[in-house]
Amino acid sequence: MKLYQKITCALLIVCAAVFTACGGSGKLKDGTYTESSVGHNGTLTLETVIKDGKIADIKTVESSETKGLGQAAVDLLCRAIVENNSIQVDTLTGATISSNCVKRIMQETVKKAGASDKTIASMAAVAVRPAAEKTSYEYDIVVIGAGGAGLTAAITAKQGGASVAVLEKNGFAGGNTMVSGGGLNVAGSDLQQKNGITDSVEKFTEDTLKGGDYKNDPVLVGIMARNSVAAYNWLRDDIGVPFMQERVQQFGGHSVPRACVPVGNSGYTITEALVKKCETLGIDIFYETKAVKLLKENDVVTGVEAENGGKTVSFVAKKGVVLATGGFGANVAMRVEYNPAYGSEYKTTCIQAAQGDGIVMAQAVGAKLVDMGYIQVYPTCNPKTGIISYVANSRFDGAVLVNKEGHRFVNEGGRRDVISQAILAQTDKCAYLVWGSEIESAGKMTQIHAKEFEQLKATNLLVQADTLEDAAKAAGIDAAALAAEIAEFNSFVDGKKDPKFQKTGAFRKIAEGPFYIETVTPSTHHTMGGVAIDAQTRVQSVSGGAIKRLFAAGEVVGGIHGTNRLGGNAITDIIVFGRIAGSEALKD
Ligand code: ADP
Numbered sequence: 001m002k003l004y005q006k007i008t009c010a011l012l013i014v015c016a017a018v019f020t021a022c023g024g025s026g027k028l029k030d031g032t033y034t035e036s037s038v039g040h041n042g043t044l045t046l047e048t049v050i051k052d053g054k055i056a057d058i059k060t061v062e063s064s065e066t067k068g069l070g071q072a073a074v075d076l077l078c079r080a081i082v083e084n085n086s087i088q089v090d091t092l093t094g095a096t097i098s099s100n101c102v103k104r105i106m107q108e109t110v111k112k113a114g115a116s117d118k119t120i121a122s123m124a125a126v127a128v129r130p131a132a133e134k135t136s137y138e139y140d141i142v143v144i145g146a147g148g149a150g151l152t153a154a155i156t157a158k159q160g161g162a163s164v165a166v167l168e169k170n171g172f173a174g175g176n177t178m179v180s181g182g183g184l185n186v187a188g189s190d191l192q193q194k195n196g197i198t199d200s201v202e203k204f205t206e207d208t209l210k211g212g213d214y215k216n217d218p219v220l221v222g223i224m225a226r227n228s229v230a231a232y233n234w235l236r237d238d239i240g241v242p243f244m245q246e247r248v249q250q251f252g253g254h255s256v257p258r259a260c261v262p263v264g265n266s267g268y269t270i271t272e273a274l275v276k277k278c279e280t281l282g283i284d285i286f287y288e289t290k291a292v293k294l295l296k297e298n299d300v301v302t303g304v305e306a307e308n309g310g311k312t313v314s315f316v317a318k319k320g321v322v323l324a325t326g327g328f329g330a331n332v333a334m335r336v337e338y339n340p341a342y343g344s345e346y347k348t349t350c351i352q353a354a355q356g357d358g359i360v361m362a363q364a365v366g367a368k369l370v371d372m373g374y375i376q377v378y379p380t381c382n383p384k385t386g387i388i389s390y391v392a393n394s395r396f397d398g399a400v401l402v403n404k405e406g407h408r409f410v411n412e413g414g415r416r417d418v419i420s421q422a423i424l425a426q427t428d429k430c431a432y433l434v435w436g437s438e439i440e441s442a443g444k445m446t447q448i449h450a451k452e453f454e455q456l457k458a459t460n461l462l463v464q465a466d467t468l469e470d471a472a473k474a475a476g477i478d479a480a481a482l483a484a485e486i487a488e489f490n491s492f493v494d495g496k497k498d499p500k501f502q503k504t505g506a507f508r509k510i511a512e513g514p515f516y517i518e519t520v521t522p523s524t525h526h527t528m529g530g531v532a533i534d535a536q537t538r539v540q541s542v543s544g545g546a547i548k549r550l551f552a553a554g555e556v557v558g559g560i561h562g563t564n565r566l567g568g569n570a571i572t573d574i575i576v577f578g579r580i581a582g583s584e585a586l587k588d
Helices: 003-021 070-084 096-112 117-121 148-159 190-194 201-211 218-226 228-239 267-281 332-338 357-364 391-397 416-424 437-443 450-458 468-475 479-495 569-587
Strands: 031-038 043-051 054-062 136-144 164-167 243-249 259-262 284-286 289-297 300-308 311-323 375-381 400-402 431-435 462-465 515-527 538-540 546-552
Touching (some): 043 096, 054 070, 070 096, 096 117, 136 148, 136 300, 136 569, 148 311, 148 569, 164 289, 201 218, 218 228, 218 569, 228 267, 228 569, 259 267, 289 311, 357 546, 375 416, 375 431, 391 431, 391 450, 400 479, 416 515, 431 437, 462 468, 468 515
Antiparallel strands (some): 043 054, 243 259, 300 311, 400 431
């Protein structure tokens, strides 16, 4: 090689090295950069390490994004940015605000590291969830929806020997199940036995029927109650969900404490374990894949048409399709269509994906719908965001509800619909949950949900004070009236009887500080209506009989909860019927 050739060659190698080090997008200055921006729930701070001109590592330093949802977006986007040395990443469907927050932070970070706008624009576009490779797939079972019911059905079918695909329109799994408290009612659990609680399938069935005003399908309720122990044992032993050992919760409308609560008092504990199990079993989860149509040939459902990455992808289901798309609590137009009382004046606890897609798709192939007008509101939600307040679960440990005038107005342990209606009848359509250290030390809600607690305080929705008077003043409640009301309530606790509102559930004094007062209001929470199923979870047709090879489980189903779903029954429902759907779909 001649000298000039050697020099040219060396220059080319150096240029290539610099180009590679910068990901083809300009030199970044090495160092550690810390940037913040506001995400969905609060401040997000990321620490980025630039090494050898490349984005080498990104750590979350501070975040209040929801586990499995906003935080899933943060984790997935950061991983994609590092792997591709590019900040031109997609937003994750279902977590746009958190995704955009990461993108803003990374934009600032690379700018600080010396990148120009032109350099940033030239970075390679990266799909956080890569698009489906083919336009047509074939599986034994196709499950629509990666929430609790869908993941349960998928695991059951896979364990039964089927090939299984799960289609999920969001960029992450978990659905509404993930953002729930995760408690499931079980009649006859080991935890009840340990705590000396006597229960029976009959009592559980009766409570559920009564809670639903006897509009429920008694056959389905019986199946749920009889299979509750098996569902809980399956979650604990097969899936590896850890449960709190010291807590058996009594939700409103239940005659005994029967809810087993996963560690963290969060549905994410359940969905995280279900997703891990799917991964271990090799179940294909197609994210960012929205099912749009059920395919039907000669009265038999044969598959699903879906949208992924801007393309139509078809999924042939040789044995069956399981609908597990959840409810329609976030779809205001659909709520109003079936019950005009639940319009846009209500915020919702549901994730945005709860649009009723499965109900609409099933209806298009002739499915019968039941109970569509029964929509549940959850009484104790954050008035600013609409999301459920888990700190307010101190109600189950005995906290009482008062109005702005300082007076109690309802049985705090009663049904969700009754409490919600009562709250909406108070000044400003909100209520104030009051508790002291006796109740706090029983349930430790401010500790278990410490992040939410801090956020509530920061947004002036919760006050903590050493005296009840100071707490009342800070919350804007009539302090003298509240003092008298609480003194009277404490005398009821001493007498073990509440002559005013016949309070059910936990009954504890509110006498010792610190005192807590939280502002709460109802949000739409659960839609009891949906597709009609039989005992084998086969979707029923408007013309009678089952639609062949179409199964459904979870909140997409109507009829199990009647007018009003009792607390803790959703998780029991989705696990019990998810397991049935997964095994029945296999039978062909
Ligand atoms: P359930 O409690 O019944 O399991 P969830 O709300 O937990 O219901 O889960 C339902 C899941 O279905 C959510 O993750 C949601 O994003 C997903 N989903 C809803 N509609 C569609 C659709 N058209 N295609 C794919 N996934 C969907």
